[in-house]
Amino acid sequence: MDIAVAGAGYVGLVTAACLAEKGHKVACVDVDAGKVALLQSGKSPIYEPGLEELLKKNRERLWFTTDNAAAYRRADVIIIAVGTPEESDGSVNLRYVWEAAKQIAETAEKDCVVAVKSTVPVGTGDQVERWINENRENPVHIEVVANPEFLSQGTAVKDTLHASRIVLGVESPRAEKVMKEVYDPFALPYVVTDRKSAEMVKYASNVFLALKISYINEIANLCEMVGANIEDVAKGMGMDPRIGGRFCAPASDMAARVSRKIRKHCVGLRPVAIMN
Ligand SMILES: NC(=O)c1ccc[n+]([C@@H]2O[C@H](COP(=O)([O-])OP(=O)(O)OC[C@H]3O[C@@H](n4cnc5c(N)ncnc54)[C@H](O)[C@@H]3O)[C@@H](O)[C@H]2O)c1
Numbered sequence: 223m224d225i226a227v228a229g230a231g232y233v234g235l236v237t238a239a240c241l242a243e244k245g246h247k248v249a250c251v252d253v254d255a256g257k258v259a260l261l262q263s264g265k266s267p268i269y270e271p272g273l274e275e276l277l278k279k280n281r282e283r284l285w286f287t288t289d290n291a292a293a294y295r296r297a298d299v300i301i302i303a304v305g306t307p308e309e310s311d312g313s314v315n316l317r318y319v320w321e322a323a324k325q326i327a328e329t330a331e332k333d334c335v336v337a338v339k340s341t342v343p344v345g346t347g348d349q350v351e352r353w354i355n356e357n358r359e360n361p362v363h364i365e366v367v368a369n370p371e372f373l374s375q376g377t378a379v380k381d382t383l384h385a386s387r388i389v390l391g392v393e394s395p396r397a398e399k400v401m402k403e404v405y406d407p408f409a410l411p412y413v414v415t416d417r418k419s420a421e422m423v424k425y426a427s428n429v430f431l432a433l434k435i436s437y438i439n440e441i442a443n444l445c446e447m448v449g450a451n452i453e454d455v456a457k458g459m460g461m462d463p464r465i466g467g468r469f470c471a472p473a474s475d476m477a478a479r480v481s482r483k484i485r486k487h488c489v490g491l492r493p494v495a496i497m498n
Pocket residue numbers: 228229230231232233234251252253254257303304305306318321322325339340341342371372373374375487
């Protein structure tokens with residue numbers, strides 16, 4: 223398939239490289255000309271184990287450009303993987319998602335599916351689909367799918383090639399069929415649901431992981447008070463398969479970083495943001 227990925231950051235670049243590895247023809251678009259030039263020269267702007275090898279190996283199927291029209295014009299699927307930074311009031315800034323949507327509306331010349339991989343508040347997919355179809359330049363049919371991402375930095379390639387699940391939020395059998403053509407070569411389990419439920423899976427997962435970290439930090443405080451060893455307590459709890467050992471260790475630098483990042487992405491969970 224011809225796939226375009228909007229955004230060559232952690233998620234976009236790793237996704238693009240892994241899709242090319244699975245045989246798709248992938249155009250990875252970024253507005254950052256410096257980043258694109260580096261990628262065109264065969265270097266990665268980020269370090270992720272296995273990424274440079276994938277970029278080298280799949281050079282013939284993977285190209286990088288700032289020219290969004292050239293990439294979106296002929297794509298069967300366009301994956302939006304742009305950043306969703308935090309606003310000063312704590313809400314999610316969707317400016318880059320809307321910019322990508324606008325570029326797609328202006329340039330798509332054939333029927334395609336737009337998959338939103340960026341982490342967005344519930345309901346965003348509905349709004350993006352409505353807006354694109356009301357504002358598109360050409361008489362094409364464009365459907366939006368919610369396709370949240372769960373990779374972690376540091377293990378992004380492995381997390382993508384061997385993901386625990388592919389979540390697809392679709393509103394039509396056609397969109398489901400197209401997205402399965404994208405992901406079938408990965409041979410991973412699917413969770414297929416409607417768009418809003420898929421968006422909620424991402425937020426609910428982030429909140430749950432943040433909860434786990436916060437909980438074990440509270441237990442660490444309690445351990446300090448009573449003279450218990452938190453490392454052993456966490457190990458003893460984590461070996462229970464119902465609890466699980468991951469995200470069940472007292473806040474190391476890494477856990478604190480993950481926790482901060484997760485909390486950031488949870489901001490949109492306020493009921494008003496969910497409905498908007
Ligand atoms: N990084 C992670 O670990 C992780 C994990 C899961 C989900 N996510 C989510 O995925 C999304 C992307 O995250 P990231 O870490 O890859 O972000 P990032 O900031 O590393 O990359 C975003 C890229 O998008 C580019 N961009 C901005 N506007 C563009 C446009 N109109 N067209 C093309 N490119 C454009 C930027 O130049 C940048 O290179 C966010 O919503 C994030 O919350 C991230």
